[in-house]
Amino acid sequence: MTKVLAAGDRFVDPQLFVTALTERAAGHELTFSTLTTGWPVEPFGPVGGVREASGTEQQVLEALGEAEVLATQMAPVTAEVIGKSPNLRFVGVARGGPVNVDLPAATEAGVVVSYAPARNAAAAAEFAIGLILAALRRISDSDAELKSGNWRGDYYAYENAGVELEGSTVGLVGYGAIGRIVARVLRAFGAHVLVADPFAGRDEADRDGVRLVELDDLLRASSVVSLHARLTPETEHLIDAGKLALLPEGAVLVNSARGGLLDYAPLPGLLRSGRLGGLALDVYDVEPPPADWPLFDAPNVITTPHLAGATRRTADRAAAIVADDVALFLDGERPRHVANPEVLERVEGLRP
Structure with missing residues (x-):
C-alpha cells in the first residue's frame, strides 16, 4: 500500500x-x-x-x-x-x-x-500568438472602444493602420518548447523569425527555418519581440532600458513568459513617446499589479492576468x-x- x-x-x-x-x-x-x-x-x-x-x-x-x-x-x-x-x-x-x-x-x-x-507549451504558444495579433491589429482596443459606443473608423486611417505578420521580422527571446511552437506558427503566417537563445543549436535553427542571432542583433532587427526565456538569476531583467533602446521605432513587445525578464520602469515613457509602438503582457513583476500601476494609464497596452497556460x-x-x-x-x-x-x-x- x-x-x-x-x-x-x-x-x-x-x-x-x-x-x-x-x-x-x-x-x-x-x-x-x-x-x-x-x-x-x-x-x-x-x-x-x-x-x-x-x-x-x-x-x-x-x-x-x-x-x-x-x-x-x-x-x-x-x-x-x-x-x-x-x-x-x-x-x-x-x-x-x-x-x-x-x-x-x-x-x-x-x-x-x-x-x-x-x-503548457501548446497553450502558452497559442496565447503568445494571440497577444501578438491583438497588439499589431488593435483588436482589444477596438473591442473596448466599440463596447463603449465609439466606432473608431480612424483606426483605418493609413497612419493608424495595423501591421501584418506576413513579411515582418519577429524576434523570439528563448527557444524552448514554447518558442519552437510560436516560431512554427509565425512562419506559417509568412514572418521572418529570429531567435536568441544561448542553448539553441544552429543546426536546430536551420532545420526549423529560423535564424539564430545574438540578443542585441535580434532587438535591432525585429518589429515584434516576444519573450519565451526561463527566469533565472542570469535572465533577471534581461530586457532592461539599454536593451529596449535597441528596438526599432514603433516595435511591439510581448511578454507571456515571466515578469522578471523585463524591466517595467522604462515602458510607460517609451509608449507615450511612441518609441515603443505596443506592449502586450500576461506576466508582471508584481502579480497582480497594483491599481495605480503606471502601465494601466499608458497607451497601446494589452494586459491579461497570467492566463497563457490556462x-x-x-x-x-x-x-x-x-x-x-x-x-x-x-x-x-x-x-x-x-x-x-x-x-x-x-x-x-x-x-x-
Whole structure:
C-alpha cells in the first residue's frame, strides 16, 4: 500500500492526480488523501523559502501525514515540510519547474523531485500568438472602444493602420518548447523569425527555418519581440532600458513568459513617446499589479492576468506527466523528468 497526497488547486484539481495515478500506476495499491489550495483565485507567492506557492506549510503537513508520494502543482514543499515528513520519498510537481519545492532540502533528504516540462507549451504558444495579433491589429482596443459606443473608423486611417505578420521580422527571446511552437506558427503566417537563445543549436535553427542571432542583433532587427526565456538569476531583467533602446521605432513587445525578464520602469515613457509602438503582457513583476500601476494609464497596452497556460488540456497533461513518473518510480524504474537526478543513486531498488 502506497499512501499518496494529491495536493491540487482550482486549476489542477486533486481528482485529476487521483484519476491519472489510478490509471498509470494500476499495478500498485494506492490510497489517497487530498488537499485543495486557493490558487488561482488566490495569488501564489513566496512561502517558507520557496517561491510561487499556494497554501501553507501547516496545511501540507496535516494533509501529508505518512504519505510517501506527493503530487502537486502549487503546494509549498519547504525545508520544514520535508524535514517533518520522514516517509516522503517522491514529489511530483505539475509545472515546468519545481519552484515551489526546496530542492536542496529534498536532495539532502533523499526525496526524488520530478516536474512536468512542456505541459503548457501548446497553450502558452497559442496565447503568445494571440497577444501578438491583438497588439499589431488593435483588436482589444477596438473591442473596448466599440463596447463603449465609439466606432473608431480612424483606426483605418493609413497612419493608424495595423501591421501584418506576413513579411515582418519577429524576434523570439528563448527557444524552448514554447518558442519552437510560436516560431512554427509565425512562419506559417509568412514572418521572418529570429531567435536568441544561448542553448539553441544552429543546426536546430536551420532545420526549423529560423535564424539564430545574438540578443542585441535580434532587438535591432525585429518589429515584434516576444519573450519565451526561463527566469533565472542570469535572465533577471534581461530586457532592461539599454536593451529596449535597441528596438526599432514603433516595435511591439510581448511578454507571456515571466515578469522578471523585463524591466517595467522604462515602458510607460517609451509608449507615450511612441518609441515603443505596443506592449502586450500576461506576466508582471508584481502579480497582480497594483491599481495605480503606471502601465494601466499608458497607451497601446494589452494586459491579461497570467492566463497563457490556462487550458483544460494543460491541466490534464500536467497531471498525466506527474503520474507517469510516479508510476515509473513505483515500478523501480527511473522517472523521466527528475530535477535532482543525483538522488536516484541513493534510492533502494531503483534499476539503473
